[in-house]
Each structure stands twice: as structure tokens, then as C-alpha cells.
Amino acid sequence: MSEKSNTPEIKKGLVGVYADVSTISKVMPETNSLTYGGYAVQDLCESCSFEEVAYLLWHGELPTAAQLEAFRREEAAQRAISPALHRVIREFPHDGHPMDAIRTAVSFMGLEDPEAGDVSDAAQRRKAMRLLAKIPTCIAAAHRASKGLEPIEPNPAHSFGENFFNLVFGKVPQPEVLKAFDVSLILYAEHTFNASTYTARLVTSTGADIHGAITAAIAALKGPLHGGANEAVMHMLKEIGDPKIAREWLQSRFDHKALVMGFGHRVYKSGDSRVPTMRKYAEKMAEVVGDRTWMEISRILADEMLTKKNIHPNLDFPAGPAYYLMGFDIPLFTPIFVASRITGWAAHVFEQGADNRLIRPLSWYTGPEQRPVPALDAR
Numbered sequence: 001m002s003e004k005s006n007t008p009e010i011k012k013g014l015v016g017v018y019a020d021v022s023t024i025s026k027v028m029p030e031t032n033s034l035t036y037g038g039y040a041v042q043d044l045c046e047s048c049s050f051e052e053v054a055y056l057l058w059h060g061e062l063p064t065a066a067q068l069e070a071f072r073r074e075e076a077a078q079r080a081i082s083p084a085l086h087r088v089i090r091e092f093p094h095d096g097h098p099m100d101a102i103r104t105a106v107s108f109m110g111l112e113d114p115e116a117g118d119v120s121d122a123a124q125r126r127k128a129m130r131l132l133a134k135i136p137t138c139i140a141a142a143h144r145a146s147k148g149l150e151p152i153e154p155n156p157a158h159s160f161g162e163n164f165f166n167l168v169f170g171k172v173p174q175p176e177v178l179k180a181f182d183v184s185l186i187l188y189a190e191h192t193f194n195a196s197t198y199t200a201r202l203v204t205s206t207g208a209d210i211h212g213a214i215t216a217a218i219a220a221l222k223g224p225l226h227g228g229a230n231e232a233v234m235h236m237l238k239e240i241g242d243p244k245i246a247r248e249w250l251q252s253r254f255d256h257k258a259l260v261m262g263f264g265h266r267v268y269k270s271g272d273s274r275v276p277t278m279r280k281y282a283e284k285m286a287e288v289v290g291d292r293t294w295m296e297i298s299r300i301l302a303d304e305m306l307t308k309k310n311i312h313p314n315l316d317f318p319a320g321p322a323y324y325l326m327g328f329d330i331p332l333f334t335p336i337f338v339a340s341r342i343t344g345w346a347a348h349v350f351e352q353g354a355d356n357r358l359i360r361p362l363s364w365y366t367g368p369e370q371r372p373v374p375a376l377d378a379r
């Protein structure tokens with residue numbers, strides 16, 4: 001309490017508040033590092049597939065070869081979506097944002113789920129696997145429908161990454177592109193109590209099921225201050241268009257005190273642990289495509305932001321151009337984040353469910369004092 005006003009200390013934006021314990025991942029801003037289950041994320045990127053990391057997040061340990069094989073088989077077997085959901089997706093407004101489409105599709109899958117209403121840990125885990133498997137099918141079907149194209153059937157022989165490309169484009173790219181995509185999925189998979197993950201935990205804390213938690217998490221991720229920034233970054237790079245005018249463009253943002261998308265972070269203040277790895281793979285994509293424009297503009301913006309504002313890029317900054325160079329349309333960037341972050345969100349749903357207490361903070365009232373209700377004709 002402050003003595004003067006009696007007002008308790010308000011932690012606006014919950015800045016610096018530890019809301020619970022967690023064993024899933026650890027962000028260490030003092031060393032710009034991040035671990036999942038104790039493993040450095042950059043090591044996981046170099047040594048593991050996205051499926052291995054998904055298993056780690058859900059089980060706390062990396063899988064053995066047999067466990068990985070079983071996990072892969074289970075995910076691959078559940079990729080198909082119902083004819084009813086295909087019909088619903090075809091009816092979506094074609095100019096809607098794919099994040100709204102995937103949010104609605106996940107909500108619809110909650111209605112259809114064979115274990116709807118069962119929030120036991122075992123049921124939540126089976127539902128999470130169904131979501132992991134089906135989300136790419138929904139994203140790609142909605143995307144293709146918006147372009148007047150028929151959906152592509154998932155191929156169970158494909159890895160998670162191969163499947164995503166095949167569902168969107170009808171083909172699987174060269175190994176360098178697949179590796180860069182897999183790395184992006186690993187980097188996006190989990191990040192402690194960020195806004196969307198905390199949303200999922202909050203919904204779970206009421207006893208609601210995982211489809212509700214993930215629907216709400218997708219809504220939170222869409223915002224431009226959170227996951228939506230990867231799309232905003234690419235719009236910004238395209239608006240600049242030419243490295244020669246990048247400095248001048250940035251100065252005009254400073255003059256207008258405007259946000260520069262893909263920069264800043266609530267927890268990391270001296271560099272996002274994931275940026276060097278994602279940048280390395282974005283550079284590889286620029287080499288593969290033979291176009292360094294976006295990486296060159298990015299380099300100038302990052303240098304200027306650091307020199308003039310002491311603000312570092314976050315993961316969305318290199319991920320945006322990486323996805324663009326892989327050939328994805330910009331509105332698919334945040335849905336790709338969903339296809340990855342479902343793993344982290346689900347891990348937090350399991351953890352919250354295992355030791356639950358309803359999340360319900362307090363608000364300090366600053367509105368009018370109590371007063372009588374005037375009659376309608378007296379207002």
C-alpha cells in the first residue's frame with residue numbers, strides 16, 4: 001500500500017509478477033537464453049526434429065527412437081478433419097483473416113470431439129494430439145478455400161513439416177527449406193507465461209476443456225503486440241522495399257513515436273535468445289531464393305534500433321522474412337505460429353490442470369463513489 005492514497009501497488013501488465021511455478025521452459029534474460037526441459041533451444045534446433053521437441057514439451061523428456069516413432073504415427077494418423085468441418089471452412093468469408101479461421105475451426109473441433117466434456121489429464125492429452133495433427137489441415141484448407149482451391153488430403157507418410165508444406169502448396173520443398181521451417185517451429189513452440197499461454201492457463205483454471213483454452217489462446221496470439229507481429233514485420237519490410245531508404249523510413253517512425261514491429265520484448269531487454277538461430281536460417285532462405293533484399297533491410301533496421309533506441313529484435317523479426325522467403329503468403333505467418341505453439345500451450349494446459357487453482361486477480365476500484373440510481377427521466 002502507498003501511504004498517501006491507500007492504493008496497493010498495481011503491477012500493470014503483470015510486469016515482473018511470478019504467477020506460478022513451471023517445469024516446462026525457462027527464459028533467462030540475463031544471459032539471453034532459453035531452455036525447454038533443461039535443453040538449450042538452439043541445441044534442440046540443431047539436433048532434433050519438431051516432433052521430438054513436441055514430445056519433450058508434453059512428457060518432460062526427449063523421446064527414445066521407439067517413443068518418437070509411436071508419437072509420429074499417432075500424429076500422422078489423426079490429420080484428417082471431418083466432412084462437416086470441411087464444409088464449415090468452405091463457407092468462411094474468403095477475405096477473413098486465417099487466424100480467425102483457425103480459431104473458429106478449433107472451436108468447432110471442440111464441438112465434434114469424441115471426448116468433449118472430459119477434462120481428465122488422459123483425455124486432455126488425447127485431445128491435444130488431435131489438435132496438433134488437425135490444425136495444419138484446417139489452416140491449409142481455409143487458406144486454399146480463400147483462393148478458390150480444393151483442400152489437399154494429408155499424407156501420413158510425411159513428417160509434420162513436410163505435411164504442412166504439402167497441405168498448403170501440394171508439394172514438399174528442398175531439405176534446406178524444410179530444416180529452416182522445422183527450426184522455426186521449434187523456436188516458436190514454447191515461451192513460459194507469454195500472453196497467449198497465460199490465456200490458455202487461465203481458461204484451464206476454470207475447469208474448461210483444452211479446445212476452449214486453445215481457442216482463447218489463438219485469439220490472444222493474433223494481436224500485433226504478440227504473435228501477429230511476424231506478419232506486421234513482413235508488411236513493414238515490403239513497405240520499405242529498398243535498403244537505401246530503410247534508415248529514412250525508420251527515422252519517420254521515430255518522429256511519429258510509432259512502434260517498430262518485431263522489436264522489443266517484455267522479458268528480454270538485451271536480446272531474444274531465439275533471434276540468432278532464426279536469423280541464421282532466414283539468411284539461408286535468402287541464399288536459397290537468391291534474394292537478400294529483406295535480410296539487408298532487416299540488418300539496417302536492427303542496427304539502427306540498437307544504436308538509436310537500444311531495443312533488440314524479437315523472434316518475429318527474422319521469422320517474418322524467413323516465412324516469406326519460404327513462399328508463404330503473409331496471412332499464414334501467425335497461423336504457422338499456432339501450428340507450433342499448440343505444443344507449448346497444451347503442455348501448460350496439462351501443468352495447470354495437474355495442480356489447479358482458479359486464476360482470479362483483484363482490481364483496485366477507481367470509479368465513482370457509491371451513489372443513488374436516478375430515475376430514467378432524471379438522467
Ligand SMILES: CC(=O)SCCNC(=O)CCNC(=O)[C@H](O)C(C)(C)COP(=O)(O)OP(=O)(O)OC[C@H]1O[C@@H](n2cnc3c(N)ncnc32)[C@H](O)[C@@H]1OP(=O)(O)O
Binds near residue numbers: 013226227261264316
Ligand atoms: C513472439 C512475441 O510475441 S514477441 C513480441 C512481438 N511484438 C512486437 O514485436 C510488437 C512491438 N513491440 C512492442 O510493442 C513491445 O516491445 C512489447 C509489447 C513486445 C513489450 O512491451 P513492454 O514490455 O510493455 O515494453 P515497454 O512498452 O515497457 O517498452 C519500453 C520502452 O521501449 C519502447 N519500445 C518497446 N518496443 C518498441 C518498439 N517495437 N518500437 C518502438 N519502441 C518500442 C516503448 O515505447 C517504451 O518506451 P518509453 O519508455 O519511452 O515509453
Ligand SMILES: O=C([O-])CC(=O)C(=O)O
Binds near residue numbers: 190191267315
Ligand atoms: O514471451 C513473450 O512475451 C512473447 C514471446 O516471445 C513468445 O510468446 O514467444
